[in-house]
Amino acid sequence: MSFKSLSFLILFFIFSTSTAFAQIKNEREHRIKKSQFPENARLFIHQKLVNAKRIRFYKEIDGNKVSYEAKFKKDRLQYSIEFNTEGILEDIEIEIKPIDIPNETYTKITIYLENNFKKYRVKKIQQQYLSDGEDIDQTLKEAFQNLMLPSIKYELIVNGKKEKSFEQFEILFNADGKFELIKKALPPNYDHVLY
Numbered sequence: 092m093s094f095k096s097l098s099f100l101i102l103f104f105i106f107s108t109s110t111a112f113a114q115i116k117n118e119r120e121h122r123i124k125k126s127q128f129p130e131n132a133r134l135f136i137h138q139k140l141v142n143a144k145r146i147r148f149y150k151e152i153d154g155n156k157v158s159y160e161a162k163f164k165k166d167r168l169q170y171s172i173e174f175n176t177e178g179i180l181e182d183i184e185i186e187i188k189p190i191d192i193p194n195e196t197y198t199k200i201t202i203y204l205e206n207n208f209k210k211y212r213v214k215k216i217q218q219q220y221l222s223d224g225e226d227i228d229q230t231l232k233e234a235f236q237n238l239m240l241p242s243i244k245y246e247l248i249v250n251g252k253k254e255k256s257f258e259q260f261e262i263l264f265n266a267d268g269k270f271e272l273i274k275k276a277l278p279p280n281y282d283h284v285l286y
Contacts, residue, residue, distance in 0.1 A: 120160070128159055131178025139231060143170075165235070171217075180227050184217040184246065185235040192220070192245065199268030200245065208251035214259075219244040237265055241266050248276065256272040 125133065128148045136146065143163040151158050151173075158181065164169045169186040204211050220234040220243060226265055235241060245264045250257050262271040 120149050123148050123150045124157075126163070129174060129176060129178030132159055132161070132174040132180075135174075135178065135180065135227075136172070140165070142166070168237070170234070179224060180222040180230065182222055183220045183230060185234060185237060187216050187218050187286075189213075189216065193214070193239070196245070196264075196266065196268035200247070200264050203262075203264070203268075203270050204249065205252070208249070208253060208255075211249050211251040212248050213247055215248040217246045219263075220244050239266075244271070 105232050119130055125148055127150070136143075140146070140163065143165045144161040149160040149162065151160055159174045159176070159178075160171050161174075162169070164170070171184045173181045173184070175181055192200070204213075219236070220230055220240075222230045243266045245266075245268075247262045247264070249260050249262055251260055252258075259270075259276045261274050261276045262270070265271055
């Protein structure tokens with residue numbers, strides 16, 4: 092093989108791998124200052140969150156979608172409230188344990204994980220209350236009372252091994268444990284951490 096053809100082969104390999112990596116969907120969350128949070132969302136938090144502790148603000152970029160999240164502790168539970176760029180409520184999530192999920196639902200979730208991963212470890216489970224954008228007070232009431240409704244979702248952060256190595260995934264299930272969505276999740280971007 093000549094030097095010219097070898098260099099062409101190397102350049103082809105570099106360009107083809109960089110194109111493959113560019114197609115990975117980058118989802119990043121990083122902490123931001125309160126002043127960088129949408130004003131409508133800041134007003135909402137100020138008016139609606141009573142007795143919330145350790146409120147922290149984040150910006151999440153998921154492909155082309157940008158959203159903002161406030162994370163806090165209330166009544167010994169970890170919450171996060173997600174807003175769009177206009178400061179409109181999208182959902183409320185509560186961090187829960189497997190024991191908080193009905194047995195039948197958790198069995199279906201476990202079967203899905205066992206069938207789709209060689210090995211896996213659930214890092215976090217969140218119970219999700221989606222906002223319809225109309226009755227925000229009702230959504231807040233349901234989330235803060237931790238109600239088991241047919242409309243809730245379960246979002247799992249899972250370290251899973253499908254082929255050779257472990258990757259992190261976000262997996263969404265409905266209230267009955269039926270699979271809805273899976274996407275690869277990248278670890279948080281610690282370059283933007285505020286102290």
